Amino acid sequence: MPVLRVLSRVAKQTLLAHECGCQPLAVAVRNISFSPRQVTSGSDASFHSVSFSETDHPKVLITGGLGQLGVGLAKMLRRRFGKNNVILSDIRKPPSNVFHSGPFIYADILDYKNLREIVVNNRITWLVHYSALLSAVGEANVALARAVNITGLHNVLDIAAEHGLRLFVPSTIGAFGPTSPRNPTPDLCIQRPRTIYGVSKVHAELMGEYYHHRYGLDFRCLRYPGIISADSQPGGGTTDYAVQIFHDAIKTGRFECNLKPDTRLPMMYIDDCLRATLEVMETPAELLTMRTYNINAMSFTPDELAQEVQKQLPDLHVKYNIDSVRQAIADSWPMNFDDSNARNDWGWKHDYDLPELCQTMLNFIGAETRMAQAN
Numbered sequence: 001m002p003v004l005r006v007l008s009r010v011a012k013q014t015l016l017a018h019e020c021g022c023q024p025l026a027v028a029v030r031n032i033s034f035s036p037r038q039v040t041s042g043s044d045a046s047f048h049s050v051s052f053s054e055t056d057h058p059k060v061l062i063t064g065g066l067g068q069l070g071v072g073l074a075k076m077l078r079r080r081f082g083k084n085n086v087i088l089s090d091i092r093k094p095p096s097n098v099f100h101s102g103p104f105i106y107a108d109i110l111d112y113k114n115l116r117e118i119v120v121n122n123r124i125t126w127l128v129h130y131s132a133l134l135s136a137v138g139e140a141n142v143a144l145a146r147a148v149n150i151t152g153l154h155n156v157l158d159i160a161a162e163h164g165l166r167l168f169v170p171s172t173i174g175a176f177g178p179t180s181p182r183n184p185t186p187d188l189c190i191q192r193p194r195t196i197y198g199v200s201k202v203h204a205e206l207m208g209e210y211y212h213h214r215y216g217l218d219f220r221c222l223r224y225p226g227i228i229s230a231d232s233q234p235g236g237g238t239t240d241y242a243v244q245i246f247h248d249a250i251k252t253g254r255f256e257c258n259l260k261p262d263t264r265l266p267m268m269y270i271d272d273c274l275r276a277t278l279e280v281m282e283t284p285a286e287l288l289t290m291r292t293y294n295i296n297a298m299s300f301t302p303d304e305l306a307q308e309v310q311k312q313l314p315d316l317h318v319k320y321n322i323d324s325v326r327q328a329i330a331d332s333w334p335m336n337f338d339d340s341n342a343r344n345d346w347g348w349k350h351d352y353d354l355p356e357l358c359q360t361m362l363n364f365i366g367a368e369t370r371m372a373q374a375n
C-alpha cells in the first residue's frame with residue numbers, strides 16, 4: 001500500500017473529524033456496550049470488548065480454514081503476526097502437515113456457544129470468516145447452504161459484535177445476478193443473484209454493514225473473483241475449471257471444460273487475494289469509505305486460458321462438456337469487475353495478470369508432479 005498516500009489521508013480524515021466534532025469510527029467500535037444477541041436472549045454471559053492497540057499483534061481466528069483459501073491465509077498471517085497468534089479452525093480433520101504447522105481447533109460455526117468459548121479463551125481480536133458452501137455445492141444442497149452461509153454468519157456477527165472483534169467476511173462475484181451490469185460491475189448496483197450462495201453473500205454484506213452502522217462492528221468485506229491456487233483444491237464453485245485445467249494439462253494433457261469457451265469471468269491468483277485480505281484488514285478505518293469492496297486482477301474465458309496454457313504446453317487438448325447448472329450461474333455473473341474504489345481508498349493493486357498466473361501455476365504443479373513421480 002502506498003504509505004505516504006495512506007498517511008496523508010489519515011491526517012486529512014483526522015483533521016476533518018476534529019473540525020466537525022465527530023469521533024473517528026474506531027472509537028465507536030471500542031465502545032460497544034451491548035450486543036443484539038445478548039439483549040434479545042437475556043444470556044448471562046458477561047460481555048466485554050477486547051481492545052488491542054495497533055502496535056500489538058492481533059490474535060486471529062479463521063473459520064472454515066481447511067478450504068481452498070484458509071491454509072494459505074494462515075501461513076501468510078503467521079509469518080506476519082507469529083505462529084501462535086493465528087488459529088485455524090474447521091469441522092474437518094486437518095492433514096498432518098497443517099496440524100503441525102500451527103494452532104488448529106475444531107469449530108462448527110453453527111455452534112454459537114462453542115464459537116464464543118473459542119473467542120473468549122483465546123482472546124481473539126480478528127475473525128476471518130471463511131466457512132461457506134460455494135455456488136455449485138450450494139445449489140446441490142440448499143438447506144445446508146442456508147444454514148452454514150446464513151445462520152452461521154449470524155452467530156459470527158453476534159460474537160464479533162459482543163467481543164469487539166474486527167471481522168472479515170469475504171463476498172464474491174456471485175453476489176451479483178443477471179440484472180446487474182455485467183461489464184463492468186461496479187461496487188454499488190442492483191444485486192439480485194439467482195443462487196443460494198449469492199443470496200447468502202448479499203445478506204452477509206448487508207448484515208455486516210448494518211452491524212457496523214448500528215453497533216459499531218468493525219466489519220470488512222471484499223468481493224473476491226474466482227480464486228486460482230496450485231496447492232489447494234477449490235471447494236465446489238463455478239470457477240473451479242480455471243484450477244483444474246492446470247492439473248489436467250500437466251498430468252494427462254487433456255482437459256474437459258464444464259463452461260462454454262466464451263464464458264468470461266473475473267479471476268485472481270491466490271497470493272493477490274490473500275494479500276488484499278491482509279491489506280484491507282490493516283487499513284486505518286478512516287480510509288474505508290465503504291465496508292464492502294470489489295477487488296479484481298484479470299478477466300478471461302476458458303478459450304483464452306487454454307490458449308495461454310498451450311503457449312507452454314502446445315499438446316494440451318481441450319474438449320467442452322457443458323454443465324448446465326454451472327453455465328447458468330456463470331452467465332448471470334459479472335464478466336469484468338470494477339474495483340476502482342479499492343484502488344483509490346486503500347491502494348489495492350494486483351500483481352498477477354494472465355501470463356504470470358499461468359507461468360506460476362505450471363511451474364508449481366509441474367515441480368510437484370515431478371517430485372511425486374521421483375518418489
Ligand SMILES: NC(=O)c1ccc[n+]([C@@H]2O[C@H](COP(=O)([O-])OP(=O)(O)OC[C@H]3O[C@@H](n4cnc5c(N)ncnc54)[C@H](O)[C@@H]3O)[C@@H](O)[C@H]2O)c1
Pocket residue numbers: 063064065066067068069070089090091092107108109110129130131132133134148152170171172173223224225226227228233234235236237239
Ligand atoms: N475460492 C474462491 O474462488 C472464492 C471466491 C469468492 C469468495 N470466496 C469465499 O471465500 C471463503 C473461503 O472460500 P474457500 O474457497 O476456501 O471455500 P471452501 O469451500 O474451499 O472451504 C470452506 C470450508 O468451510 C468449512 N465448513 C463448512 N461447514 C462448516 C461449519 N458448519 N462450520 C465450520 N466450517 C464449515 C468446510 O469444511 C470447508 O473447509 C468462502 O466464504 C467463499 O465464499 C471464495
Ligand SMILES: C[C@@H](O)[C@H](N)C(=O)O
Pocket residue numbers: 134135136171172173174197224225226227236237238239240
Ligand atoms: C466465485 C466464487 O465465489 C467461487 N469460486 C464459486 O465459483 O462459487
